[in-house]
Amino acid sequence: MITAENLTKRYGKTLAVDALSFSAPRGAITAFLGPNGAGKSTTMRMVMGLDRPSRGSALIDGKRVQDLPAVPRTVGAMLEMGNHQPRMSARAYLGWQAHSARLPRTRVSEVLELTGLASAARRQVGSFSLGMRQRLGIASALLGDPENLILDEPINGLDPQGVLWVRSLLTHLAAQGRTIFISSHLLAEVEAVADRIVVIGRGRLITECSMAELRERAGTRATIVSTPDAKKLVRVLREDGAQVESELSAQEVVRVFDRSASQVGEMAAEHSLRLHGLLQEKVTLEQAFMELTAGAVEFRDGGQEPSATAVPSAMSDGDPQ
Template sequence: MIEAVGLTKRYGPKTAVQDLSFSVRPGIVTGFLGPNGAGKSTTMRMLLGLDNPSAGHATINGRRYAEHPAPLREVGAMLEARAIHTGRSAFNHLLALAATHGIPRSRVDEVIDLVGLRQVAKKRAGGFSLGMGQRLGIASALLGDPATLILDEPVNGLDPEGILWIRNLLKSLAAEGRTVLVSSHLMSEMALTAEHLIVIGRGQLIADTSVADFTERASRGGVLVRSRDSVRLAEVLGELPGVSVTEDPETQVLLVDGVDSERIGELADQHRLVLSELTPQKASLEEAFMEMTKDAVEYDAVVAPRTLVEEHAA
């Protein structure tokens, strides 16, 4: 269990994190999200005792990180995968970490095999690719077989096979009852990996909720309907009280609000109108994230508006 209570961090006149409180429960993967400059890295550094909070406190399994007699056995962390001695081999890097915590050499071999670095274990880590460096960083976090994992951008630089591997690994570790906190900018991957989300912006909490509830809150609702009889279908649906229809005659696409997809299908059948698509509209995690953090973006760019069809295709 990770608990942050009133965490605040100031750097001179700038407040990076302000009165931030949340809990990360064991047994599920929790995603830690926020725009650039939101305070995620600062928060994770405070969780691990690398930065002292200006106010508030954080505990991991009931203690501050520095109070754990063997932190590596309690908390596995990866904030910067390339924070390694570039002249050491992957094996010797892990062996040096193991020696400081009384971890047996056999565990070093286990994590090397677990992350898929056996063939390069004796090579200098300074020559590793970005993806290999990520795997070594993950191996370091797993070395002490910890009950808690805190990982910053663990899929950065991994190929598709590696991304699938880390996704399944994190889920399996959580299923064992471990606490798993993962920061990432890849919304599509978080949607497949995390069950719960902590979202911050400008150093403050925006959401602490399940992935399903987060996307539901941002969903615009409605049903996207495609039919070669779109004009007639729009007329039929427009006769229903409280129903609005946005029509694009050129593409034969309708966006219908105020009635569910089942009722639309029934009406189409009654009037012998052929449907080629009937899709309830629900925001993706990326869309929900953009909507919920739009007022907390530090560096904003102008994006051209998209048509109804372009939005659906995206």
């Protein structure tokens, strides 16, 4: 389990992370989200003991990472790209890491196989594509077979097959009771795999909840109806006080904003109106994210200057070094 309590980080006068508290429980995939400059990378670095908090604490299984008796067996992390040794082979690179962490050499072959890199094990890392380097980073994080996994942008650079592999891997590891903590800007992929979300903006917590709670809180956008009896259905719905928009084209689509699909279907049946399609439009994670973070975006379209209080951009998600 990963927990943060009142976690705060200052760089001079810049407040990068501000009294942030959250948890990532065992047996679940928790997605850590926020706009550029939100403080995600700084937070993850503090969890891994790479940056010292100005105040507060970040704990893994109840301990600071510095106090863990066997770090690689407790937590594995992929936080930054570009730290691999380009002239080493993948096998040599992982073997060096295993030796440094006093892990069995047999584990190198296991993670190479697990991440699909066995056939490229003797190739120099410098010749790897971005997707292959991502797989190597995940292999490195898995070397100690840890109970907690922290991955920053694990899907970046992967082809569709690789994305499906990451989904399957993370779901499998979470089902084993491990803590999975990931950050990503690919919200559609997060929605496909995450059980919980933690959203921050300008270093502060915006929301922490399960995906089910987010969907329940966000509700539905509209009921979309395809019907050849659109004019009659619109009249019936408006007489009932419903808010309706209609597109009287060849497809005759009606959007109903304050009635469920079952309610619309029942009203249509009562008036003997034909329906060719009935869909309840749900709020996507992307839509919910945009609404949640509307006031915490560092850079906006249209040439607007960054906010005076925004955190300066220097790392993958805009965090200071």
